[in-house]
Amino acid sequence: MAKFFLLSMYAEIFANWVSGGRLINRDKISALGLKSVYNQFITRNWITKAWCITALPVAYDHNLQEGIQAKMREAYPHVRTITHTYNKPVNVNVNSxxxxxxxxxxxxxxxxxxxxxxxxxxxxxxxxxxxxxxxxxxxxxxxxxxxxxxxxxxxxxxxxxxxxxSGKQMFETYLFVQASAKTRRELERYGKRLVGLLQQDKICVREIKGNIGEYLSNFCPASFQRGNIKNTSSFLVGQEALAFQMPYRLKGLINSSGMLLGMDWQTRLPFVYNPLETPDGQVVLVAGRTGSGKTYTCFNIAQQGIGYGIHSSAIDFKGREWCKLAEFVDTKVISMDGADPVFVNTLRLDDLNCTKDNCKEMFSNAVTGTVMLLSLMVDLQPNEGNAVDLHTILEKATMKLYSREGVFQDNPETFSRTASMTYQDIIDIVADLESTGIYNENQVRICNLIKLRCSNYFSSDGRYSDLMRNEVTVGDILNTPLIVYSFNKNSNGELDLLDTIKVFMVQFLDSKKHEIRKQQHLHTFAFYEELQRCTSFTVLLRYISSRVTGSRSSNVSVFLLLNAISALDSDAMAQIRSNITTKIIGKVTEEDKKVLVEKFGCGAIEKYIDLIIDTSSVLYRNCFAIQYETGHNMDKALFKTILPDYMWEKLNTRDSVGM
Known part of the structure; x- marks a missing residue:
């Protein structure tokens, strides 16, 4: 019996091919369970109509099939909508x-x-x-x-x-919209809405009428026979336009450029993301618990960026992770711990090649950086004085030092004089200001605190004087694609004040490299992992926020890698939250998910996050939900970083798990 049915099926297919579809007439279709009438065909429970798209505007840059599915399913959720195409390659002799x-x-x-x-x-x-x-x-x-x-x-x-x-293929394309409903009335309303929607975009559409058998035999579901198809029309498109209109097109699959972040985990197709569509500064939040794969995912982002000429830097507190990339990309590891620690002189302006256009901005950045660094060293407590007084005194001393050495903010030719400046010069000026009698008692007390606590770093017998012996300059890191600042700290516990000072120096050095590359119209990535462990986390984020706001923000993307989103869940973090343009969220707690949805605008990817944090399944293990805005595109996806086995073996960290 099975052989008989199989033979019958093959005979039907062969007869349909030989006759050009003519053997599948109305009676035959009815015998197969379909009843075709003038403008529809009927099955046991459904009534179906079809429409043919006959022409698209020449300049049409939307995915028509995605739009139809989204709009019509929203308006008529109980109507089944199917869009499908038949594409025949054609040769156009453009030289005739x-x-x-x-x-x-x-x-x-x-x-x-x-x-x-x-x-x-x-x-x-x-x-x-x-x-x-x-x-x-x-x-x-x-x-x-x-x-x-x-x-x-x-x-x-x-x-x-x-x-x-240019060698591209052209296609003769038939594009159909097919809708099935329980009642004719609902299908009629659907058709009016569909035609009106398409005509708004100046798209020509025609309802299939007169001979449904032609449509069924030529386009559904038998192979295209080119039979009597007078009631349908095709249009001419190129291969790129055809790919753009496909219903299975996904985010980034046909982008002209971008970074391959991994695999779209729902379709198993490549996921391409292009953060370079805008030169504006961006903050990317990468959140996930330990073991979720944050670092591993960012490894791939850094590698992809370097392939596009984007330099990267990474703060590696553990000191054993980011250095693994050295086997695959040109990397320089700078030790911020051990016997030979390094420091950054925020006073220097001689290594920036400043011009008349940016000299004032760079001068202001040097003053701000110096004041913030020395403020961290003083570590003023609430009962010791006013932070505003501290900043005012340090800023006055810094400006006085520049003035004394003949360095003027509107004359970049004088910036070469900053090469020999030291932090001790500022402390000496603070002592001079204290003795002038212009400060009140509280301000004098702050001057004494500045001298006392900064002496731990700048005096020859100071507790941390070793930190200030080996200077690292922007010239040391400018031409290396990946810079890793290794702290060699334990994975748990809060970092001390000295570590926070080192992190700020690293950030400032990064900003100088970014400024030079921005002048050359080059992009820079900065990966900051576990900054919440620093004692002055707010100060560090405030400086990051200043880097991605205003004119200085061009051509830089800052990636914040956090184990817990609670680090940003405070009023003091409102400014940095407002600068976050892309969220990459892995496995987080339910509490963090709630904060992400309510305060970080992650409602669009809430369902993706639910899949990731579902403990009953391992299907989405090490996956990430991404919600991005690049300046030109806004979208979302559920993806997973997939690297070759030989790379996975080298880059595997505690935060990553294999396939």
Whole structure:
């Protein structure tokens, strides 16, 4: 019996192919469970109609099938919507005499019409103009709509010519929308809404009427036979436009450029993300518990960026993770711990190649950085004085030092004089200011605290004097694609004040490299992991926020890697939260998920996060939900970083798990 049914099925397929679909007539279709009538076909429980898209606007940059599915399913959730295409490659001879003649004719017509239109007054361009041509004896009417129609025809000829000349394939495409409903009334309302929606975008659509058998035999579900298809129409598209209109197109799959972050875990197709669509500064939040794969994911982002000429830097508190990338990319590891620690001189401006355009901004950045660094060293407590007084005194001393050495903010030629400046020079000026009598008792007390606590770093016998012996400059890191600042700290516990000071120095050095690369129109990534362990976390984030705000923010992306989102859940963190443009969220707690949705705008990826944190399944282990805004695109995805086995073995950390 099974052989009989199999033979019957093959016979039907062969007969359909030999007859060009003519054997599948209305009676045959009815016998198979389908009843076709004038403009619909009926099964046991459903009534189905179909529409054919006959033409798209020349300049149409939306995915039509995605739009139809989204809009129509939202309006009619109980109606089943299917979109499908049939695509036949065609050869267009763009070098033929006829094609060139037609293209030249429409180009000349457009140039002539555009010339007439350009001579109209502004009001006539809006309303159109009627006139009389004595040479032809006819009246004419010129308007913007007709100009646009001629332009679209010209553009279509030019598009096909460029596509074929560059070796791309053109297709004759049939695009259908098929809807199934329980009642005719609901299907009629659906059809009116669909046609109206398409016509708003100037898309030509025709309902399949007259002979549903032709549609069924040629397009559903048998292979395309090119039978009697007079009621359907195709349109000509290139391979890129066809890919753009496919219903299975996903985020980034056909992007012209971008970084391959991994695999879209729902479709198992590549996920491409392009953070370079805008030069504006970006803050990317990467959140997930220990073991979720944050570091491993960022390894891939850094590698992809370096492939695009983007330099990266990373703060590696553990001191044994980011250095693993050295086997795959040019890396320089700078030890911030051990016998030979290094320091950064925030006073120096001689290594920035400043110009008249940016000298004031760089001067201000040096003053701000110096004040913030020395403030960290003083570590003023609430019962010891006013923080505003501390900043005022340090800023006055810094400005006085620059003035004394003949360094002027509007003259970059004087910046070379900063090469020999030291932090001890500022402390000496603070002592001079204290003795002038211009400060009150509380301010004098702060001056004494500055001298006392900074002496631990700057005096020869100070407790931390070793820190200030080996200077690292921007020239030491400028030409290396990946800079790793290794702290070699335990994975648990809060970092002390000295570590916080080192982190700030690293951030400041990063900002100088970024400024030089920005002048060369080059992008920079900065990966800051576990900053919440620092004692002055707020100060560090405030400086990061200043880097990604305003004119200085161009061409930099800062990645904040956090184990717990609670580190940013305070009023003091409001500014940095507002600067976050992309969220990459892994396995987090329920409490953190709630904060992400309510305060970080992650509602669009809430369902993705639920899948990741679901403990009953390992399907989404080490996956991340991403919600991004690049300046040109806003979207979301559920992805997982996939690297070759040989790379995984080298880059595997405690925070990453294999496939």
């Amino acid at each position: 005499r006829i094609y060139k003649q037609l293209m030249g004719s429409i180009t000349s017509a457009y140039d002539e019409y555009a010339s007439y239109f350009s001579e109209l007054r502004d009001d006539e361009k809006l309303t159109g103009k009627t006139g009389y041509n004595p040479q032809t004896g006819r009246r004419y009417y010129i308007n913007k709509e007709q100009l646009q129609k001629i332009k679209e025809k010209r553009d279509s000829y030019h598009y096909v010519y460029r596509a074929v000349s």
